[in-house]
Amino acid sequence: MQQYFVEGSLSVDRLYTVTDKRIIHHIAKVMRMQPDDQIELVDATQQPFLAVIQKIDISGTEIQVRPINGLNRQTELPAKPILLCGLPKREKSEWIVQKGTELGADKIYFFASERAVSRWDEKKAIKKLQRLQTIALSAAEQSHRNTIPEIKFLQNLKDLKFEVQATKLIAYEESAKSSETKALVLALQAHQPKTPTYCVFGPEGGISSNEVAYLVSQGFTPIGLGPRILRTETAPLYFLSALSFYFELKG
Amino acid sequence: MQQYFVEGSLSVDRLYTVTDKRIIHHIAKVMRMQPDDQIELVDATQQPFLAVIQKIDISGTEIQVRPINGLNRQTELPAKPILLCGLPKREKSEWIVQKGTELGADKIYFFASERAVSRWDEKKAIKKLQRLQTIALSAAEQSHRNTIPEIKFLQNLKDLKFEVQATKLIAYEESAKSSETKALVLALQAHQPKTPTYCVFGPEGGISSNEVAYLVSQGFTPIGLGPRILRTETAPLYFLSALSFYFELKG
Numbered sequence: 001m002q003q004y005f006v007e008g009s010l011s012v013d014r015l016y017t018v019t020d021k022r023i024i025h026h027i028a029k030v031m032r033m034q035p036d037d038q039i040e041l042v043d044a045t046q047q048p049f050l051a052v053i054q055k056i057d058i059s060g061t062e063i064q065v066r067p068i069n070g071l072n073r074q075t076e077l078p079a080k081p082i083l084l085c086g087l088p089k090r091e092k093s094e095w096i097v098q099k100g101t102e103l104g105a106d107k108i109y110f111f112a113s114e115r116a117v118s119r120w121d122e123k124k125a126i127k128k129l130q131r132l133q134t135i136a137l138s139a140a141e142q143s144h145r146n147t148i149p150e151i152k153f154l155q156n157l158k159d160l161k162f163e164v165q166a167t168k169l170i171a172y173e174e175s176a177k178s179s180e181t182k183a184l185v186l187a188l189q190a191h192q193p194k195t196p197t198y199c200v201f202g203p204e205g206g207i208s209s210n211e212v213a214y215l216v217s218q219g220f221t222p223i224g225l226g227p228r229i230l231r232t233e234t235a236p237l238y239f240l241s242a243l244s245f246y247f248e249l250k251g
Numbered sequence: 252m253q254q255y256f257v258e259g260s261l262s263v264d265r266l267y268t269v270t271d272k273r274i275i276h277h278i279a280k281v282m283r284m285q286p287d288d289q290i291e292l293v294d295a296t297q298q299p300f301l302a303v304i305q306k307i308d309i310s311g312t313e314i315q316v317r318p319i320n321g322l323n324r325q326t327e328l329p330a331k332p333i334l335l336c337g338l339p340k341r342e343k344s345e346w347i348v349q350k351g352t353e354l355g356a357d358k359i360y361f362f363a364s365e366r367a368v369s370r371w372d373e374k375k376a377i378k379k380l381q382r383l384q385t386i387a388l389s390a391a392e393q394s395h396r397n398t399i400p401e402i403k404f405l406q407n408l409k410d411l412k413f414e415v416q417a418t419k420l421i422a423y424e425e426s427a428k429s430s431e432t433k434a435l436v437l438a439l440q441a442h443q444p445k446t447p448t449y450c451v452f453g454p455e456g457g458i459s460s461n462e463v464a465y466l467v468s469q470g471f472t473p474i475g476l477g478p479r480i481l482r483t484e485t486a487p488l489y490f491l492s493a494l495s496f497y498f499e500l501k502g
Contacts, residue, residue, distance in 0.1 A: 075479050099485055102482060102485050104477070142480065144479060144480050182500070224500075226355070226496075226499045227325060227395075228354070228355055228396060234353050234488075237488050238488075241488065242493065244489065245492070246496070248477045249433070249436050249477065249493075250432050250436060251437055251440055
């Protein structure tokens, strides 16, 4: 079923008028929905509802929907993963945002790192972030999330303050090469409920030893993600999948 | 370090002449390597070696290398995952092959499924498979695998014979929606060593109830991959990452 994020807060049986042009276009033109068709709506309080379309205005400017009931679903990954990605090349940031959103990232931050080939100045960053936030919205709707991950760009990783109790990890190629296999599992076992899980991923050139030293001084632990060398855009997806497997699937 | 798959079998200190034009071009022109530079070579017996370049012919047609020592590394995912993917749209098959190879797939088979939008006739399949096999080779070298996954296209899933003892799974959207969280973990716990793990993934339109019924009759079990709805090209990556986390990382 199609899902949309809407402004404001919804309640059961109270009619809601959709005015967001993006949603109106999608319902009326892309999906060609009709009155009585059902959709899922997530309101600004992150509450999902099953809703039915009541009326589609002929002029295509207004759609009225009626929430039927609140949905009791948990589609947000526990341990609130925050991806910290060295700025990758070309369209890889878009891929990380789309797939990272599907796989449950709570936030996705890109940062200017020493060995990154890509550079974003302030103007470029604003434009890029708009596009990335749109991708996150669309992927969050498609995957039936209750929230849209926040996408940010940091000119300097040192600008970021980390919660003391949080789990802090570095996906480190040298750890993979040296057959490090315990650190991720141990970190997840020690994870404090309701705190975020940060994980840093290098850009194509990898993370520098300076950057690793700084992160370790901030309480970060290097981890291996298996014995194969993963590309910069693949490692975050492994990490999120592993978190889901650990926290959401049970034997 | 750069890795290449070579024909024939290597042994320590026995000079080997590279004649594969792709590798010669990459060493001499792309990487601009010189004598004494080191590379990794995996021979046809899947044995990896550390090797040193001895001579690069001026005409650029021949490179001589000397294997220094055999590498004792295990970069092949246990439980030999075989992805069975309903043929996806456009370039998604390429993504699945590249990322699936990095994440350790043993084989990747696409099949013509009821709800698939894409169709490959025999001629198109041959051309596509050549390209996909090249992508698998390149991703296997990049991720330091010991083998290159075999890529195939099946006009009918029923043409495939499954090993009786193998683990046989279906990544099923309806399982995700109904909060199925146990089947994957139970299947991995019951996995028989040295047998493959098949997992079927639907195309964009999902897998049909006919297809599910046939697969169940062949001993396949539907599994959920967490509560979020994953796109057709994302689910295989979750599956492979979960297998790596389960079999390769230890607390």
